Amino acid sequence: MESLYDHAGGEDGLRRFVDTFYSSVLADPLLQPLFGAGRPDHVAHLTAFTAETFGGPDHFSQQMGGFQRLIDAHRGLRIDEEQRQRFIELYLAAADASGLPGDAPFREALYSHVDFGTQVAMRNSHARTDDELHPLREVPIWNWPDPSDPDPRAD
């Protein structure tokens, strides 16, 4: 079966999407204070993370510091639920604006991915000790929706 990565247009499709998303984040009054002026490597890192989670190359884990770097990036940010919801809203709007496929199975996978990911990031952003971190320690591989398996993560 085609991977979510290929369905999204591979590296080019995902980079276009993340570029659109990051511009909207940096222009958003609720999220911009967390991101400051922005970082030049954010688009490359978020593109690589998304590619890997959607079944593409594993450059994020192999060359960009992997999941530990993601934990470190969010720690101490103290993300609140309103900011989490705004992140999801801008993510889905960027999917429309950048022309990611609009079919229902793909959009369901995209939504479950960003809903789960923002919960992990929010929890890690409040962790005072390592014990309070979300237990996830590696990039999760996301599946197409399967009505017989409510967990979209690969086994």
Ligand code: HEM
């Ligand atoms: C809950 C909402 C979230 C907020 C407010 C948030 C905020 C941030 C901030 C402020 C940074 C560091 C600054 C920067 O790189 O520009 C960052 C880094 C990052 N975030 Fe998030 N984040 C959220 C959720 C997510 C999710 C769901 C993902 C993945 C699906 C993600 C992936 C990343 C990546 C890949 C980096 C770059 C780490 C690196 O430099 O290698 N974030 N995030």
